[in-house]
Amino acid sequence: MHTETILIADDDRLILFSLAKGLRDAGYTVIEADSGERAIETCQDVTPDLAILDMRMKGLSGLDVAKWLHDNMPIPFIFLSAYGDKETVQGATAAGAMAYLVKPVDVHQILPSLRAALARGAEIRKLRETEQHLNKTLNNSRDISVAMGILMARQNIGQQAAFESIRRSARDQRRKTAEIAADISLGNFFS
Numbered sequence: 001m002h003t004e005t006i007l008i009a010d011d012d013r014l015i016l017f018s019l020a021k022g023l024r025d026a027g028y029t030v031i032e033a034d035s036g037e038r039a040i041e042t043c044q045d046v047t048p049d050l051a052i053l054d055m056r057m058k059g060l061s062g063l064d065v066a067k068w069l070h071d072n073m074p075i076p077f078i079f080l081s082a083y084g085d086k087e088t089v090q091g092a093t094a095a096g097a098m099a100y101l102v103k104p105v106d107v108h109q110i111l112p113s114l115r116a117a118l119a120r121g122a123e124i125r126k127l128r129e130t131e132q133h134l135n136k137t138l139n140n141s142r143d144i145s146v147a148m149g150i151l152m153a154r155q156n157i158g159q160q161a162a163f164e165s166i167r168r169s170a171r172d173q174r175r176k177t178a179e180i181a182a183d184i185s186l187g188n189f190f191s
Helices: 013-025 036-045 062-072 086-093 107-155 159-173 178-184
Strands: 005-009 029-033 050-054 077-081 099-102
Touching: 013 050, 013 107, 029 036, 029 086, 036 050, 036 062, 050 062, 050 107, 062 077, 062 086, 077 086, 077 107, 086 099, 086 178, 099 107, 107 159, 107 178, 159 178
Parallel strands: 005 029, 005 050, 050 077, 077 099
Antiparallel strands: none
16 A cells, blocks of 8 residues: 555546546555646645646646646656657656656556656655755854854854853753854844
């Protein structure tokens, strides 16, 4: 049994039904959307782990939905299309598709691409989380360096003494060092 949720967006009801049934039978949770608009509405309520998008739907196309996903949510996607021409495939690649499958397909053909896209999507999510953590750490480090500089200038002390002063204040107040540093930088501390 899988824990991943898959969004399928296709305006062909037969394909939508058969793919959804096959993926449910394979153990996935499946959300169905019969249009691009419905796919976006659905993603505002539930965050799927992967989207399978028909390239050409009436109204918003799969490409439109992919662009929306890229701008609003870090959800990997696979394109499904009846068209295998070079321009269409290049458009899918440029949009960031994890895979491009040409109809007709059955679930057994999709599963390897789906598993690979889910794994790659998980890797990308971890990389984004690591980047956010590193950016936060870097910003905290900058704040601490600025606060140390302020203390060094105000109190005519060395770098180590300034850092120890910040650390001691954080410990005494049971706050994070970065919080104390931010207060010092804003002039709210050690006036």
